[in-house]
Amino acid sequence: ISSFQVYIIQVSVGNHQWTVKHRYSDFHDLHEKLVSEKKIDKNLLPPKKIIGKNSKSLVEKRQKELEIYLQTLLLKFPVAAPKVLSYFLHFHLYVS
Numbered sequence: 001i002s003s004f005q006v007y008i009i010q011v012s013v014g015n016h017q018w019t020v021k022h023r024y025s026d027f028h029d030l031h032e033k034l035v036s037e038k039k040i041d042k043n044l045l046p047p048k049k050i051i052g053k054n055s056k057s058l059v060e061k062r063q064k065e066l067e068i069y070l071q072t073l074l075l076k077f078p079v080a081a082p083k084v085l086s087y088f089l090h091f092h093l094y095v096s
Contacts, residue, residue: 005059007066009089016094024048026088027066033084034073045069 007027009020027045034040046065049058073085086092 007063009067009070011089013091013094018090018094020088020090022088024062027069030084030088034082037084038082040073040076044072
């Protein structure tokens with residue numbers, strides 16, 4: 001039985017607020033696309049850890065790191081987020 005961690009992301013844009021849920025692998029896929037399409041720094045995404053990956057302290061630490069990662073991406077694209085990032089954060093469902 002494989003267990004995995006889902007990270008819950010609270011997104012706020014103007015008066016709109018919603019929740020998005022992603023696994024680390026989703027972040028990794030997003031990052032790979034941004035590295036190739038937008039030349040984002042390869043080292044920006046927190047590394048994948050194997051040992052103790054579901055320990056409470058590691059999950060909390062990674063949650064904070066992934067939050068910083070997303071905030072950094074949004075700062076890099078202040079006018080318009082790349083399509084792949086917009087879809088990752090479900091902008092297409094909530095912001096018209």
